[in-house]
Amino acid sequence: MKTKKLVVIFLFLSFLPCSLDAMVSGPCSLCHTMHNSQNGAAVAKAITNTGWNDLGELAGPTTATPYEYLLVSSCVGCHSSTTANTIITLGSLTIPIVYNMIEPIKPLAGGNFYWVANPAYGDAYGHNVYGIVGKDSQLTEAPGRLWGCNSTCHTTLAADFPDPMYNKRGCEGCHASTAHHDDSKPWYRFVKAPHGDSYYVEGVEDSDWEYTTDLNDHNYYKGTTVLYWGVGYFPQYKTITAFCTGCHGNFHGSGPLPGQGMGDSSPWIRHPTDIALPQTGEYSAYDPVTNYSTEAPVAWVNPQNPTRAEAVVMCLSCHRAHGSPYKDLLRWDYNQMIANGGGPDTGCFTCHTTKN
Ligand code: HEC
Ligand code: HEC
Ligand code: HEC
Ligand code: HEC
Ligand code: HEC
Ligand code: HEC
Known part of the structure; x- marks a missing residue:
C-alpha cells in the first residue's frame, strides 16, 4: 500500500516542478x-x-x-x-x-500574527513582534525566563535597535539566520538562535507549511526523550522544545532547585515536554503514526522515521509559534476543555482520552 501511494504522489508532483x-x-x-x-x-x-x-x-x-x-x-x-x-x-x-x-x-502551521495585532484580541494571542505590534502590556519578559541578558529578545521581541542583541530584531529573534536561496541548510524553517552555528531546530518540512494536511502530509518535528535541563542542550538535541526553552527555560526540564522546571516523572509540577507519549493507559488510544492530529501534534526522536514508541510531547503539542485565535497562542479554545463534559476528542483530550 505504502509504495503504491508514494508512486502516485511522485507522478502527481512531477507535474508541479517547484512544489518540493x-x-x-x-x-x-x-x-x-x-x-x-x-x-x-x-x-x-x-x-x-x-x-x-x-x-x-x-x-x-x-x-x-x-x-x-x-x-x-x-x-x-x-x-x-x-x-x-x-x-x-x-x-x-x-x-x-x-x-x-x-x-x-x-493559518499556516505557525499560526498567524493577525490576532495579536488586532485590538479586539490583543497581546495574549501571539508573540508581540517588532513591525507588527508594540510590546506586551503585561509581560515584561518571556514567562519562565531563566537566562539571557536584559536588553534582548528574552524580554521582548517588539523592541527596535539598539535594544536587541546580536543585531537581531523581531522575527529574527527566532529566525536568526535565513537562507532563501539555499536548500542545503539543515535548519527547520530557519528556526535558529543567534548564539552559535549549531543552535538550530531539526525536522521534516511540509511543502505547503500545512496549508493542506492529512495523515502523512504535515510537518515532522524533532523531539527527544532524554531528560535535560539548561539551554546548553539545545545544540545537542535540536528539538523544538529546547528552542522554546531558550527563552522560557523554567517551563521545561528537571531543575536543580525545588520548584524549578517540570519534574522528572509523575506527579509533574509543570506540563511535561520532550518526554515520550506513553503507549499505555489513556495515551494508548492516540497513535500519531496512524492517526496524527495537527490539533495536538507530537514530535519524534527521529522525524525521518517516526515510530509510535518515539512520539514525544512538545511545546507545539498545545501552542502555535506565532499566534492563534486563542489566548496564550494555544491551538484550541482551552475554555472548551471540560472534564467529564462529554466533549469531543479534541485539544487536551487527543492525548488525555479518558478525561472528557
Ligand atoms: C527569542 C525568545 C523567545 C523564544 C525562542 C520563544 N519565545 Fe515565547 N515569548 C517570548 C517573549 C519575550 C514573550 C513575552 C512577550 C510576548 O508575548 O511577546 C513570550 C511569550 C510567550 C507566550 C505568552 C503570550 C502572551 O502574551 O500571553 C507563549 C504562550 C509563548 N511565548 C510560547 C512560546 C513557544 C511555544 C515557543 C517555542 C515555539 C516560544 N514561546 C519561543 C520570547 C520567546
Ligand atoms: C517565537 C519565535 C518566532 C518568532 C518571533 C517568529 N517565528 Fe516564524 N516560525 C517559528 C517557528 C517555531 C516556526 C515553525 C512552526 C511550525 O512548523 O509549526 C516558524 C515558521 C515560520 C514560517 C513558515 C510558515 C509556518 O507557519 O510554518 C515563516 C514564513 C515564518 N516563520 C516567518 C516569520 C516572520 C516573517 C516572523 C516575524 C513577523 C516570524 N516568523 C517570527 C518561530 C518564530
Ligand atoms: C522571492 C524573493 C526573491 C527573489 C525572486 C530573489 N531573491 Fe535573492 N534573496 C531573497 C531574500 C529574502 C534574501 C535574504 C537573505 C537570505 O535569506 O539568504 C536574498 C538574498 C540574496 C543574496 C545574498 C545571499 C545569498 O544567498 O547569496 C543574493 C546574492 C541574491 N539574493 C541574489 C538574487 C538574484 C541574483 C536574484 C534573481 C536571479 C534573486 N536574488 C531573486 C529573496 C529573493
Ligand atoms: C522579498 C520577500 C522576502 C523577504 C524580504 C523575506 N522572505 Fe522569507 N520567504 C520568502 C519566500 C518567497 C519564501 C518561500 C520559499 C519557499 O518556497 O520555500 C520564504 C520562506 C521563509 C520561511 C520558511 C522557510 C521554509 O523552510 O519553509 C521563513 C521562516 C522565512 N521566510 C523567514 C524570513 C525572515 C526571518 C526574513 C527576514 C530576515 C524573511 N523571511 C525575508 C520571501 C521573503
Ligand atoms: C500530545 C499529548 C498531550 C496533550 C495534547 C496534553 N497532554 Fe497532558 N500529559 C501528556 C503526557 C504524556 C503526560 C505525562 C504522563 C505520564 O507521566 O505518564 C501529561 C501530563 C499531564 C498532567 C499531569 C499528570 C501527572 O501525572 O502529574 C496534567 C494535569 C495534564 N497533562 C493536563 C493536560 C491538559 C489540561 C491539557 C490540555 C491543555 C493536556 N494535558 C494536553 C500528554 C498530553
Ligand atoms: C499540554 C499543553 C501545553 C504544553 C505541552 C505546553 N503548554 Fe504552555 N500553556 C498551556 C496552557 C493551557 C497555558 C495557559 C496557562 C496555564 O494553564 O498555565 C499555557 C501558557 C503558556 C505561557 C504563558 C504563561 C504566562 O505567564 O502568560 C507560556 C510562555 C508557555 N505556555 C510556554 C510554553 C513552553 C515554552 C512550552 C514547552 C516547554 C509549553 N508552553 C508547553 C499549555 C501547554
Missing part, C-alpha cells in the same frame, strides 16, 4: 532593488503596513532606508498580506504569509 523546492524562484526585481531608487524615488517598502495585495503586488508606503541584501522589504513586509490568503502565488513562486491584515482563512 524550498528555494525562492522568480525575477530578482520582485524581491531586490539595486539602489533603492527608481525615477528618483524610493522603491523599498516600509516595515509596517506593507503586504501582498489582491493584485499580487507588494503594497505599502516606501522608505528611503535600504534593507540588507538589497531587499525590497523587511521580513515582516514580504510575509504579510492585505488579503485573507496565507499563501500568495506568483507564477512558480509561493510566499508563506504569517501576518494577514484581515482574518486569515487558513
Whole structure:
C-alpha cells in the first residue's frame, strides 16, 4: 500500500516542478532593488503596513532606508498580506504569509500574527513582534525566563535597535539566520538562535507549511526523550522544545532547585515536554503514526522515521509559534476543555482520552 501511494504522489508532483523546492524562484526585481531608487524615488517598502495585495503586488508606503541584501522589504513586509490568503502565488513562486491584515482563512502551521495585532484580541494571542505590534502590556519578559541578558529578545521581541542583541530584531529573534536561496541548510524553517552555528531546530518540512494536511502530509518535528535541563542542550538535541526553552527555560526540564522546571516523572509540577507519549493507559488510544492530529501534534526522536514508541510531547503539542485565535497562542479554545463534559476528542483530550 505504502509504495503504491508514494508512486502516485511522485507522478502527481512531477507535474508541479517547484512544489518540493524550498528555494525562492522568480525575477530578482520582485524581491531586490539595486539602489533603492527608481525615477528618483524610493522603491523599498516600509516595515509596517506593507503586504501582498489582491493584485499580487507588494503594497505599502516606501522608505528611503535600504534593507540588507538589497531587499525590497523587511521580513515582516514580504510575509504579510492585505488579503485573507496565507499563501500568495506568483507564477512558480509561493510566499508563506504569517501576518494577514484581515482574518486569515487558513493559518499556516505557525499560526498567524493577525490576532495579536488586532485590538479586539490583543497581546495574549501571539508573540508581540517588532513591525507588527508594540510590546506586551503585561509581560515584561518571556514567562519562565531563566537566562539571557536584559536588553534582548528574552524580554521582548517588539523592541527596535539598539535594544536587541546580536543585531537581531523581531522575527529574527527566532529566525536568526535565513537562507532563501539555499536548500542545503539543515535548519527547520530557519528556526535558529543567534548564539552559535549549531543552535538550530531539526525536522521534516511540509511543502505547503500545512496549508493542506492529512495523515502523512504535515510537518515532522524533532523531539527527544532524554531528560535535560539548561539551554546548553539545545545544540545537542535540536528539538523544538529546547528552542522554546531558550527563552522560557523554567517551563521545561528537571531543575536543580525545588520548584524549578517540570519534574522528572509523575506527579509533574509543570506540563511535561520532550518526554515520550506513553503507549499505555489513556495515551494508548492516540497513535500519531496512524492517526496524527495537527490539533495536538507530537514530535519524534527521529522525524525521518517516526515510530509510535518515539512520539514525544512538545511545546507545539498545545501552542502555535506565532499566534492563534486563542489566548496564550494555544491551538484550541482551552475554555472548551471540560472534564467529564462529554466533549469531543479534541485539544487536551487527543492525548488525555479518558478525561472528557
Ligand atoms: C522579498 C520577500 C522576502 C523577504 C524580504 C523575506 N522572505 Fe522569507 N520567504 C520568502 C519566500 C518567497 C519564501 C518561500 C520559499 C519557499 O518556497 O520555500 C520564504 C520562506 C521563509 C520561511 C520558511 C522557510 C521554509 O523552510 O519553509 C521563513 C521562516 C522565512 N521566510 C523567514 C524570513 C525572515 C526571518 C526574513 C527576514 C530576515 C524573511 N523571511 C525575508 C520571501 C521573503
Ligand atoms: C522571492 C524573493 C526573491 C527573489 C525572486 C530573489 N531573491 Fe535573492 N534573496 C531573497 C531574500 C529574502 C534574501 C535574504 C537573505 C537570505 O535569506 O539568504 C536574498 C538574498 C540574496 C543574496 C545574498 C545571499 C545569498 O544567498 O547569496 C543574493 C546574492 C541574491 N539574493 C541574489 C538574487 C538574484 C541574483 C536574484 C534573481 C536571479 C534573486 N536574488 C531573486 C529573496 C529573493
Ligand atoms: C527569542 C525568545 C523567545 C523564544 C525562542 C520563544 N519565545 Fe515565547 N515569548 C517570548 C517573549 C519575550 C514573550 C513575552 C512577550 C510576548 O508575548 O511577546 C513570550 C511569550 C510567550 C507566550 C505568552 C503570550 C502572551 O502574551 O500571553 C507563549 C504562550 C509563548 N511565548 C510560547 C512560546 C513557544 C511555544 C515557543 C517555542 C515555539 C516560544 N514561546 C519561543 C520570547 C520567546
Ligand atoms: C517565537 C519565535 C518566532 C518568532 C518571533 C517568529 N517565528 Fe516564524 N516560525 C517559528 C517557528 C517555531 C516556526 C515553525 C512552526 C511550525 O512548523 O509549526 C516558524 C515558521 C515560520 C514560517 C513558515 C510558515 C509556518 O507557519 O510554518 C515563516 C514564513 C515564518 N516563520 C516567518 C516569520 C516572520 C516573517 C516572523 C516575524 C513577523 C516570524 N516568523 C517570527 C518561530 C518564530
Ligand atoms: C500530545 C499529548 C498531550 C496533550 C495534547 C496534553 N497532554 Fe497532558 N500529559 C501528556 C503526557 C504524556 C503526560 C505525562 C504522563 C505520564 O507521566 O505518564 C501529561 C501530563 C499531564 C498532567 C499531569 C499528570 C501527572 O501525572 O502529574 C496534567 C494535569 C495534564 N497533562 C493536563 C493536560 C491538559 C489540561 C491539557 C490540555 C491543555 C493536556 N494535558 C494536553 C500528554 C498530553
Ligand atoms: C499540554 C499543553 C501545553 C504544553 C505541552 C505546553 N503548554 Fe504552555 N500553556 C498551556 C496552557 C493551557 C497555558 C495557559 C496557562 C496555564 O494553564 O498555565 C499555557 C501558557 C503558556 C505561557 C504563558 C504563561 C504566562 O505567564 O502568560 C507560556 C510562555 C508557555 N505556555 C510556554 C510554553 C513552553 C515554552 C512550552 C514547552 C516547554 C509549553 N508552553 C508547553 C499549555 C501547554
